[in-house]
Amino acid sequence: MTSTPLLSIQNLSVSFATPGGEVAAVRNVDIDLPAGRTLAVVGESGSGKTTTAAAVNRLLPENGRITSGSIIFGGRDLATASERELLAVRGSQIGLIPQDPMSNLNPMQRIGTQIAEALEVHGRTSGKATDRRVVELLDMVGIPEPDRRARQYPHEFSGGMRQRALIAMGLACEPALLIADEPTSALDVTVQRKILDQLGRLTGRMGTSVILITHDLGLAAERADSVVVMYRGEIVESGDAAQILESPQHEYTQTLIAAAPSLTSHRLVASVRELARTTDSAAGTGRTDGAGSGGSGGSGGSAGSAGSAAGSEQAVTAQREPDGSAATAGNLVEVNELTKEFHVRAGRTGRRERFTAVDSVSFTIPRRQTVAIVGESGSGKSTTANMLLGLDEVTAGSIRFDGTELVGLGRRELLAFRRRVQPVFQNPYSSLDPRYSVRRSIAEPLQVHGVGDAGSRRARVAELLDQVALPSAMAERYPHELSGGQCQRVAIARALALSPDLVILDEAVSALDVVVQNQILELLAGLQQRLGLSYLLISHDLAVVRMLSHQVNVMKQGRIVESGAPDHIFADPQEPYTRELLAAIPGRRAA
Structure with missing residues (x-):
């Protein structure tokens, strides 16, 4: 009973x-x-x-x-x-x-x-x-x-x-x-x-x-x-x-x-050596990264034309590793001893104290590769991304982007830099203005930076919608009329509007269900290959990081405690903290 x-x-x-x-x-x-x-x-x-x-x-x-x-x-x-x-x-x-x-x-x-x-x-x-x-x-x-x-x-x-x-x-x-x-x-x-x-x-x-x-x-x-x-x-x-x-x-x-992503899921991005071989081939035939990956016919044309836009087809030289294989050379971003301090209230007295959120962090982002920063809440990963975007002032250290020092840039130079770096944030609904149509949201960066006229911007919006696999009729809709996955595709299209070199993905798929998440990850991997994009991936989902990244930096309390290729980091972590992160993944506990 x-x-x-x-x-x-x-x-x-x-x-x-x-x-x-x-x-x-x-x-x-x-x-x-x-x-x-x-x-x-x-x-x-x-x-x-x-x-x-x-x-x-x-x-x-x-x-x-x-x-x-x-x-x-x-x-x-x-x-x-x-x-x-x-x-x-x-x-x-x-x-x-x-x-x-x-x-x-x-x-x-x-x-x-x-x-x-x-x-x-x-x-x-x-x-x-x-x-x-x-x-x-x-x-x-x-x-x-x-x-x-x-x-x-x-x-x-x-x-x-x-x-x-x-x-x-x-x-x-x-x-x-x-x-x-x-x-x-x-x-x-x-x-x-x-x-x-x-x-x-x-x-x-x-x-x-x-x-x-x-x-x-x-x-x-x-x-x-x-x-x-x-x-x-x-x-x-x-x-x-x-x-x-x-x-x-x-x-x-x-x-x-x-x-559902897992640490055994297949990798969505080309290996570093595959990227280098592609670059060698493109350099040898005079084809750009974007144009060379568009394919024949279909939607490859729009992807290829976008790849030839200014800022997304910079030549990448190649060098040889000791074993003779090709390796991509040339870093788009070089971060050296980056530090950020905040003044916070502490204790019952409310006295303001100095808090170091990012402590002497160094890493590079090679062209056309994805570099991930992982760590728990408060580890400093998003603060690092905000400094790279120019949203948080740098306390100490250096950020070089394409050879130019970003720390201390003037207003005009900073505006020019921001054309080449764009973010995609976690919540797709919060990152889009509910009063703006999809067309207006995607065209906004073009208007802010004075790119093109009304006709060319309309054409660019249509091209971008095609790149993120959304129908052109979607241009007249508003965020509340879209699903979460559709909103995130719009946010990605907007980030690509100015043909950036670097896209910062700050928890860009964590709010999405597994089916939509998988679609967005495949989209991001495909866009990187077609347009020659570099990604800085901020994520707490280690399975997603393994699928999309070429290099992983593990942060704890403002410092990078371990770095390496994802297969090495996840198969043989050296730091106890990295092992703790891996052990915390749901479904990975010892039976």
């Missing part, structure tokens, strides 16, 4: 009202979740996994509605519950950890105030008892100096600490069910593991059931008891987590697993 599940979803369907009519987002979903168990819901963007979770506590967007089915929780049907009944359930009996901590924390309120609100709204505590409970919760989720941190604002927390604060809010009332929607997708592997370990201990101690929404299949295999795979609004496979992920039966599940 089976016990009654804590949550039972039967025949659930959800639709959204759109200008084009009613759109079915979830169809006939059945889920049973026992008490104290963890269920992972996996699927690509648009599969319906987040909509299903939002329907549980009736937090659907205004244009969304449940069209059929039941959601039985605690003996009541939440699908038909009144708003008053729902208010008594949300937070108190069903906790929520949303995906983006910065978007879900009020920047105008202290962290402690926001956690206190979750307690007092449900009548759990009041007055001094609330203050004590807030400190207990922050300590429980592993935030140091919780009494001091409670008085700080979200911008004073790291990404991992903000996520811990959201976990404290979600567990504040010790709910029977916790919905965690991509709770660690933006975090590095070591912070992710610490947070999920802590979450597992806390929910285990409280007997809390968990619905884990994730696109990380390794995470699902490691953390969940059972898995539900969703595709186009329907459940296509469900059952024991290990069994489904080791022996998937449905074709879509097999596609998801095949698309």
